[in-house]
Amino acid sequence: MTNPRVHEIATAMLDAVRKVLVQQEVTEAEYRAGVMYMMQVAEAKEMGLLCDVFLNSTIVEIKAAATRGSAPAIQGPYFKEEAPFVDGKLKTYDSDDHKPLLLHGSVKDEAGRVVTDAVIDIWHSTPDGRYSGFGGYHGDMPVDYYRGKVRTDAQGRWRVQTTLPAPYQIPNKGPTGALLTMMGSHTWRPAHVHFKVRKDGFEALTTQYYFEGGEWVDSDCCNGVKPELVMPAAMEQGMQAMALDFVIEKSRA
Incomplete structure (x- = not known):
């Protein structure tokens, strides 16, 4: 048909x-x-990686041009639906150097009204660039590390503590890495934190935020960094902090 x-x-x-x-x-x-x-590429099982590196940012740009909400960003391959709800803190390994990072903010709709009971998935890499819930290169880390879900409260606020992620290389030993090298590029991504904001009746927001002055911010191999996604350095309660007020749109369906 x-x-x-x-x-x-x-x-x-x-x-x-x-x-x-x-x-x-x-x-x-x-x-x-x-x-x-x-x-x-097919034999190396890198078709998804190849497409995300070169094309995902274009799809995001199309979406961004049509949205009235917060800036979207590439999701990447490491989202896990089964991440657990957490109570104020993501679980991290004892071997992590534990440079604390405070993440907090609000969720509102495009009219400025608070959105209560929105679910926010938060995930990021370990300091050595691994993601939980994946085997092989990532070392079979349990899915409840370095990721979790939180809900917005009656004021639409949310808050969670974790540790600072670090820049990392995408898988670079296969054909995708070889192509980037032949094109005169590299295989590094700047440090970032992923977010997915969802609430029934609203369009899902998938985004990620970066750190001002961070290594590779100006030359992300996945072309995912936009100025509005780079957050200035800030300290709160003795921790590096990232304050993010998300705006989500009513569902178009």
């Missing part, structure tokens, strides 16, 4: 690729090398 939307998008993408092949006068040898590269 024909899907008109799939037909429209796939045809436009193929036309764009064919145009580039002609403009760049790609040789048969270069074409075959490209096909072999895509086979290597």
Whole structure:
């Protein structure tokens, strides 16, 4: 059964690729090398990684242009729906150097009304760039570390304490890392904290925030950093702090 939307998008993408092949006068040898590269991406199970590195930020830009709420950002591959609710603090490893980070703020709708009982997923890497709930490179860390859910209170406020994340490299030993290197780029992401804000009747907000002056903020390999997502350094109660007042939109459905 024909899907008109799939037909429209796939045809436009193929036309764009064919145009580039002609403009760049790609040789048969270069074409075959490209096909072999895509086979290597599939064999390495990096198709999702490759797409997120090069294309996810464009999808976010499309969404940002249409939103009246807070700036969205790339989700990345490390969100886990089953993260637990936490009471004021994310669980961290004892081996963490425990540089404290205080995260707090509010959730309101586009008219400025507080949104109570909104659920906020918060997740970030360990200081050595690993994410919980994933095996292999990430070391089989339990899913309840460095991530958790909180709810907004009667004033729409939320608050949680954790530890400072650090910059890290995306998987860089496979074909995605090789392509970035050949393009003269790198495989580093700046330190950041992820958020997903949800409430029935509202559009979900997926975003992440970065630290002003942080390493790689000006050259994120995933092109995910926008000025409005970079937070100035601030201290509260002897801790580095990030104050974030989220605005979410009523559902369009």
